[in-house]
Amino acid sequence: MIYSSDTDLWKAFKEGNKTAFEQLYNQHIEDLLSYGYRVTSDRQLIKDSIQDLFLHLWRSRENLANTDSVRFYLYRSLRNRIIHNIEKNNHVAIDSSHLFENIIGELSFEDDFIANEHLTQQHLRLKRVIQQLPKRQQEIIQLRYYHDFSFEEIVEILHINNQSARNLLHKAINTLRQNLALCWGIVLHFWLPFAKN
Amino acid sequence: MSKLYSNYTVEEFIIDDDFIRWVKYPTEESDSFWQSFLNNQPAQTSTVRQARLAVQQLVIASKQAISTGEIPVIWTDIETHLKDQSQHGKRSLSIHWSKLAAAASVILALGLGYWWAVKPAQNSKEIYSQMILKTKSPLKEVINNSASKQAIIMSDGSKVVLEPNSRLSYSESFEGANREVYLLGEAFFEVERNPKKPFLVYANGLIAKVLGTSFWVKAYEKDQQVTVLVKTGKVSVFSNKIAQNPDPETAGVVLTPNQKVVFEKEDARLTRTLAEKPLLILSARELQQFSFTNAPIAEIFRAFEKAYGVEIIFDEEVMTNCHLTTSLTNETLFEKLDIICEGIESSYKVVDAQVIISSKGCY
Numbered sequence: 001m002i003y004s005s006d007t008d009l010w011k012a013f014k015e016g017n018k019t020a021f022e023q024l025y026n027q028h029i030e031d032l033l034s035y036g037y038r039v040t041s042d043r044q045l046i047k048d049s050i051q052d053l054f055l056h057l058w059r060s061r062e063n064l065a066n067t068d069s070v071r072f073y074l075y076r077s078l079r080n081r082i083i084h085n086i087e088k089n090n091h092v093a094i095d096s097s098h099l100f101e102n103i104i105g106e107l108s109f110e111d112d113f114i115a116n117e118h119l120t121q122q123h124l125r126l127k128r129v130i131q132q133l134p135k136r137q138q139e140i141i142q143l144r145y146y147h148d149f150s151f152e153e154i155v156e157i158l159h160i161n162n163q164s165a166r167n168l169l170h171k172a173i174n175t176l177r178q179n180l181a182l183c184w185g186i187v188l189h190f191w192l193p194f195a196k197n
Numbered sequence: 198m199s200k201l202y203s204n205y206t207v208e209e210f211i212i213d214d215d216f217i218r219w220v221k222y223p224t225e226e227s228d229s230f231w232q233s234f235l236n237n238q239p240a241q242t243s244t245v246r247q248a249r250l251a252v253q254q255l256v257i258a259s260k261q262a263i264s265t266g267e268i269p270v271i272w273t274d275i276e277t278h279l280k281d282q283s284q285h286g287k288r289s290l291s292i293h294w295s296k297l298a299a300a301a302s303v304i305l306a307l308g309l310g311y312w313w314a315v316k317p318a319q320n321s322k323e324i325y326s327q328m329i330l331k332t333k334s335p336l337k338e339v340i341n342n343s344a345s346k347q348a349i350i351m352s353d354g355s356k357v358v359l360e361p362n363s364r365l366s367y368s369e370s371f372e373g374a375n376r377e378v379y380l381l382g383e384a385f386f387e388v389e390r391n392p393k394k395p396f397l398v399y400a401n402g403l404i405a406k407v408l409g410t411s412f413w414v415k416a417y418e419k420d421q422q423v424t425v426l427v428k429t430g431k432v433s434v435f436s437n438k439i440a441q442n443p444d445p446e447t448a449g450v451v452l453t454p455n456q457k458v459v460f461e462k463e464d465a466r467l468t469r470t471l472a473e474k475p476l477l478i479l480s481a482r483e484l485q486q487f488s489f490t491n492a493p494i495a496e497i498f499r500a501f502e503k504a505y506g507v508e509i510i511f512d513e514e515v516m517t518n519c520h521l522t523t524s525l526t527n528e529t530l531f532e533k534l535d536i537i538c539e540g541i542e543s544s545y546k547v548v549d550a551q552v553i554i555s556s557k558g559c560y
Contacts, residue, residue, distance in 0.1 A: 030263060030265065033263045034260055034262070055278055123257055142260060144259075145259045146256060146260040148221070150214060177207070
């Protein structure tokens with residue numbers, strides 16, 4: 001059985017339906033992973049945190065509230081877990097082999113991405129510039145434009161106030177504009193009017 | 198609203214919630230709103246176009262690409278933990294295998310045959326059975342008679358991979374001062390770190406004690422020697438015979454990376470030496486720094502000590518004029534030592550897990 005609405009899925013999952021749990025995982029895992037990479041570059045830590053999150057979900061399913069936004073709940077919990085795990089591991093000396101693996105990992109991401117998605121040069125360029133932004137700016141951009149969270153939700157996910165969130169996004173957009181002024185200009189040339197009528 | 202938008206810059210449009218919603222999910226209503234806005238404010242046309250395009254690009258480009266191969270791997274891990282939970286009751290929520298990799302690795306191996314030839318009073322299986330009988334708390338025994346490896350996750354979060362034809366007994370609750378497990382055969386252990394509760398592996402008359410580590414144990418029934426090899430971290434190894442002493446560990450040995458101990462069951466003798474092929478304990482990146490051009494031999498030996506965690510003893514004064522050009526790639530530690538010693542007309546031997554260099558010096 002495939003649950004078509006988030007609410008039905010959540011309900012079935014809360015009742016202990018394993019299939020619903022797996023569907024919940026499959027529906028969100030790709031975007032959660034993608035989001036995790038914006039929060040930290042430590043891939044193992046992301047995987048561990050996602051694992052923790054889903055294990056926690058299953059074990060405490062009976063006590064979970066009937067949430068109207070499962071997505072929001074998942075992203076906020078994942079971020080809290082990642083931050084918690086980073087803080088917990090903070091006293092552990094940085095393992096340089098880990099860092100090394102990370103650099104390779106990011107290179108292979110780029111390769112995947114070139115192979116799988118036929119994006120234009122502009123997209124590639126924009127993507128690279130985003131990649132060079134500070135982590136938190138990358139995070140807010142992805143939350144806003146890709147994951148579709150509203151400002152109110154972002155404020156809660158990031159644990160910052162409304163003004164800070166706006167400043168953060170504004171800063172990110174400005175940097176992108178400065179770096180891509182040329183790029184966007186070129187595209188404009190080929191751009192067609194949006195209104196169909 | 199319209200009044201406000203008339204002064205908006207491209208940046209302001211890009212971050213405006215209603216504007217983004219319209220670009221991503223246009224409706225008839227929002228389309229007509231923006232159409233009429235532009236009809237009234239034709240000067241904003243270019244700005245709106247730019248902002249619209251920017252949002253469209255951001256939607257696509259802001260997604261961090263991922264490697265989808267990880268998706269089933271994480272799910273398998275989650276399922277394994279859930280299955281384990283239903284089998285073993287409550288257990289720690291967070292198991293981070295990555296942390297364990299930074300801990301120790303040990304290999305215990307038993308030599309073949311000899312034990313039966315000398316007609317021992319006890320065979321390995323009897324030792325194993327007696328040890329299990331002596332324990333107070335009830336033990337769970339896992340016997341792997343299958344042809345493939347079997348994974349076990351214990352209540353403390355420690356993970357064991359049991360080889361075929363092997364059995365492991367352990368307490369499901371790990372009550373008491375130590376976490377004690379009994380092995381007959383071969384297994385790989387990844388022990389969740391807990392300094393307050395040492396993890397003891399009883400294998401064929403030998404005890405390997407670890408605080409948090411990962412290691413292999415090979416202790417098949419008919420085998421007579423036990424070998425413990427440490428990859429990283431520290432492991433204390435001592436004989437079961439002296440375990441009756443108030444502090445049996447004092448009669449044992451503590452192994453550090455790339456050190457190996459051979460345990461002769463007959464006389465409970467422990468002999469420490471080095472691994473046959475010592476493994477590098479540094480990361481590939483740290484290793485790159487180890488390239489030497491006409492460097493003093495002392496500097497090279499110190500790098501070897503760091504890279505393999507072994508102790509190299511040499512007379513620095515005698516060898517003060519010895520210089521070499523070398524790097525730390527490809528060859529094993531002993532191959533490198535062969536090459537170096539040939540180059541400077543020296544020799545080496547391994548005594549009690551240390552490399553001792555004999556040299557007459559260089560001129």
